[in-house]
Amino acid sequence: MSDKPLLRIGLAGLGTVGATVAQQILAGAIDGVELGCVSAREPNKPRGFDISGLPFVADPLDMVADETIDVIVELIGGQDGPAYELVKASLQAGKPVVTANKALLAAHAAELSVLSSGQGGVPIALAYEAAVAGGIPVIKALREGLAGNQIGRLSGILNGTCNYILTRMEEAKLSFEDALDEAQAKGFAEADPTLDISGVDAAQKLSLLSALAFGLAPDYTKMPVAGIQAIAPQDIFFASQFDCVIRLVGVSERHQGAVYQRVTPMLVRRSNNLAQVRQELNAVMVRATPLGDLFLQGPGAGGGATASAVLADIADLALGFGRPLFTGPVSHMQTPLSQKAPEWEYYLRAGLADKPGSMAKATQILAENGVSIEEVIQRSSSDGGGFLPVVFITHEVDESSLNNALAALQQQDVCQGVLCLPIFAD
């Protein structure tokens, strides 16, 4: 590579990920790449490695103007503010960008896709392998490894915090709150975990994957999103009775000529690969033609995993293999969004009044709404308030029938605390 010009990186952000990226580049991990300059909120913070030889710039935007810098690596974070300004300015200047910032991409996909499409048919690279599923090379797998396939369904465990909490609820029988506390103590959850546990983080990532897999204009605000806050230890227990675990799953699938996408806790059969994804790991499963089923699992967050993906993007750029955000502006993406769920099986848990006729009433309501029951478990121990937990596993049912049944159930005095989760279809 000695006769090739070096690719000089401008690195904005020296947190855990940025520091690992810097160390690897300084160690010569990528042929033909060198660190040109860095910026950080706290330039003098001790980082455990020597950066005294690196030019610091106070304002990241100066890296864009610096003609000796070939690529901007944005690791500042945040949906707006300096990260957004930097990425936008760099693309406007025709300078390629590598980012790990899914919130930024998901929120500004329309604008950034236009900028990344460039002028006169020459796209500006905007690489974001690190933005989804951390170290799993899923952007590359979807866009390049499955080129020539038609994707039928994409599903994934895209939030390591939620997966850690659900795994710990299962293996250590913790409550949601205790598992969250533990995740925070271990650094797997932010001080404010709302974006993670609400499912929004997973939805942002799913919207980016759906754009690649289905050409769907990314808009995570338009998909149904549920988090894991409502999952109780009894749900983990009941799921195990059906040989299932509970996972927060993002699913996008072709349905009736459109694409349906959703983030929700689901029951997943133990025999399914997604059930075997434990702790803070992430995973993506793709069903494609002619390929079949592809399953990818790896660390979804943390300095090393995210840095790995950033480095991969940089290596591609060093070889001249950069790609725009999508194949064109988001406004050109045509695939219609389906608001109607495919017919799934559901797990339906409710408290039924501990008196004669409660079960008859509940099953009558389900039947009247066309929800047919495959299995029932009733636990004999009351919750103390005179209600007994009961779980129904339904046959495949369309969502409107299900919703009608749920609404009718919730109007009954004999029924309270209804939770309904889809069952992941193998």
Next chain:
Amino acid sequence: MSDKPLLRIGLAGLGTVGATVAQQILAGAIDGVELGCVSAREPNKPRGFDISGLPFVADPLDMVADETIDVIVELIGGQDGPAYELVKASLQAGKPVVTANKALLAAHAAELSVLSSGQGGVPIALAYEAAVAGGIPVIKALREGLAGNQIGRLSGILNGTCNYILTRMEEAKLSFEDALDEAQAKGFAEADPTLDISGVDAAQKLSLLSALAFGLAPDYTKMPVAGIQAIAPQDIFFASQFDCVIRLVGVSERHQGAVYQRVTPMLVRRSNNLAQVRQELNAVMVRATPLGDLFLQGPGAGGGATASAVLADIADLALGFGRPLFTGPVSHMQTPLSQKAPEWEYYLRAGLADKPGSMAKATQILAENGVSIEEVIQRSSSDGGGFLPVVFITHEVDESSLNNALAALQQQDVCQGVLCLPIFAD
């Protein structure tokens, strides 16, 4: 893409894979790619889709000379003969090649790596995603997705035939022979299954992955290779007693400044991802820094999976993203090969004479050779010949101590039928 020139494919070989590739290209699955001409041993064989509009060439080498053909796709198969002639001629003419032929690449890596390195620093693309692990984009993941990582260990289930047989021995309690018959009936094994069940096919694939992961000159004849012929139903049973399954695993790992590689049946703990790879699936697991553990699973063979990988390679070429076989000629690859195995745990099964002192003798021999035992199972039922099967699980031990112990055991009249398998280290 309308202003871009079309990439015109010359497709040699219209078997299951070739037919699927042709159909997908004809259906427009890859933007900017069209089928220029095809060759097949039996041009007029019915194939279930219309190829009457396609120019047939009798001699695949004519595709190389045809200036309207941009890329040769070699799906003829076979280590030598027409496939070898075609790939060689195409590279010599500076024309990129896509192939699914691991036997060809593994056998001729030295020569093809020189041709693919090109003249004057301009490499000729030689793409082979389909040659290893079928539809799993593992070449791309290793070379691009993990660029910037240091790989510590690569392990994989690289032969679908063996995995199918082992899975069926486990779940249906079949003998090796019956499981092989079933695999042949289902089309998962060749009429002559020698290359598969002997481990040679997996070794060819492992040698290509090791070249990418470690820069190791590929030579599958230099690694220890064992097949699955010696695995008996009792081994599947004993493995299950230790919560393990048996898988044919290819492992390459850094050890004492070198790389050790080997293909062998191994005991794999049920909790390990590799144990969950069932039927004819393939999988690859990579341990890398800074990434961590990455696990990829998918269909390893069959028309659809292999075609998927071929199409991905074609799509890369259509975008100008072709790469040579390796980063340079094999003769420049420097990583030394370790002949010494890491210290592993082993499963050691033997028949011990059903008389006083046999077990004492066996354990004494193990102890004398520094092989320390973690667990023992002895089955009470004799095999009828006066020998009782016994299984030792050893602690981690170096290979020379183990081999000395095995040699000494095999010289004892009280001991027969020794089988020794490593235990996969999580």
